[in-house]
Amino acid sequence: MDEPLIVVVLLLVAVSATAAVAVRDPVHQALVLAVLGVALALLFTVLQAPDVGLSQLAVGSVLTPLLLMLSVHRVRRREKGRKGKAR
Amino acid sequence: MNARTTGRVVLEVLGWWAGLTLLWQVLISTADTLEWVVGASAALVGALAARATRRAVGDR
Amino acid sequence: MTRGARLIVLALGGAGLAALLVAACLDLPGFGGTWHPYGDRAVEASLSRRTANTIASVNFDQRAFDTLGEMSILFASVVGTVVLLRQTRDEKRGKPEPEEVALPVRRYALIVLPVAVLSGLYVIAHGQLSPGGGFQGGVVAATALHLLYLGADYRALERVRPVGLFEVGDALAASAYVVTGLAAVLGGTAFLANTLLPYGTFNTLASGGTVPLLNAAIGMEVACAVVVLLARFLDQAVEIEEENGKR
């Protein structure tokens, strides 16, 4: 009944998942993963699973990007500190 | 903390509490007594959080 | 193994796996079919216990033991993270610097934070009625608190977030779940069986027997767990410095 809608959202998810892997920089990947989270939440809504959609929104929009970005921040700061010391 | 600041703090928390209880009533679909009780307590938590954050940001 | 050889092995394995998975997909019951024997029975069981949200009924009533397992994974990974990211002897704690934040952003954070906390509590409290539940609402309420870090700075967040209390809350919520399960055993039935409380009126807050209780326990558990996790990550990213003398 809602076939075109399901196909469109499925394709959005597939494309953004591919982009999340193809993008090699972790900061850029965190940005793509945030969009993938939104796309997945849309897919779950379309597949009539609002509970799962809520779960995905709660986790994917803030929590996962925040964790990834904090790790990147930490690792970068460390590398910068090492380079500064070596100089 | 003198009486005037205490009064202002109480007023601020009460304002948030009333506003958030109203908001709870918007979110739910049907209201009964238990719903009001739960909503009022959740709004109280929110109001205290609002007060605490404002203080944490304010006096530095 | 060189990079090239690794890619060849990956391509071979990937192609084999892809072929098997596609073959399996072609044999699955078609997408959108009408044959859902478990689903139909789960809906019936949920309605007989007057739980409006069937998914909450599956999670906290019919498969409550499975949720206990999920909760222990969550608990274990939080404990693991806390142990991994503790402050070691060669690290010192620096003072986080105050941040310059544009006024509209700060005002937005201060206004939306209570609203987001309330929405998180609403999602938890209405878990057995409308879409939502402890897992989702817990994450929302915990994330809401971190708007203070995003809209002001880490020092402000530290003032309103006693991590020790949240650690205690995490443990208390986990044991509350188990205690609710054991209460059913004391009541003369099986562990986590939903026979203790009256089922109530359909589609009201008190319906569903022990489902709301377990739901609230999970909500508290998840909220505390996320706060503790993020506290460790923020400490590492913002506060903890390494000693200069290292290596």
Added chain:
Amino acid sequence: MTVLPYLVAVWIFLIGCYGLATSRNLIHAVGCLAVCQSATYVLLLAVGYRDGGTAPVYSDIKPGSRPVVDPVVQALTLTDVVVGATVTALLLALVMQVSKRHGTVDPDELRELRG
């Protein structure tokens, strides 16, 4: 159409595995693992879907008035989304430890350090 959602799940899983194997940065690898995880969610929910069905949540519709989708797979998925996020956090904590001990997060460089 009857297999497209399953094939999308397979594609997401395989592309995630590819990223995991070729990643040059452990943080990126953890992100790829999150992509792999989402493949399982898509597969499970696709299995539970019913044409013309709606969610079995009766807060705003009458029971029995509309066909409903399978709640069991949804319950499995929704707990895993949240638990998966905390497991991701655990992996990221491991990555931070690796960076502290060895000063790099490139798997190839780490191999050279050990060997």
Added chain:
Amino acid sequence: MNGWILTATVALGAGVGATVWGVATGPLRRRVVAQNMSSAVACPGLLLLSQGFGRPAYLDLALLLALLGPAGTLVFARLLSDDLAADPPHARGVTLAVAGYGAVVVLVLCAVTGPGRTMAKLLLIGALLIGGNLVASRALSGGFAASRRG
């Protein structure tokens, strides 16, 4: 399939498709704007879907997205403030256009549902969505002064 779902299909396909493309390519300043737009476009889509499926309960999803989407953008604005200060994004036109789209969707749905709790909820979601996205895009273009953090 009814008109609401058809509209949602077109809007989501075009809008979210564009943001996926925007977030996967180009300079950092375009990627963060695309990330911000993804929640701003998806939220009205969820409202349309809720109406199209005839399920007011699905509005909770839009509510959470309106609350948390801008918070997600603030994460990036916060932790990338140094990079963004060197090359600040300017996306006033896109932001206003998407905000207008959100406002139109909310107003149309309000007109259809009529007064009541659902309408109040819709207006709340609309206010949070538009306010949040304007603030988030303000935060991206210089909301956090570039600091000396590492």
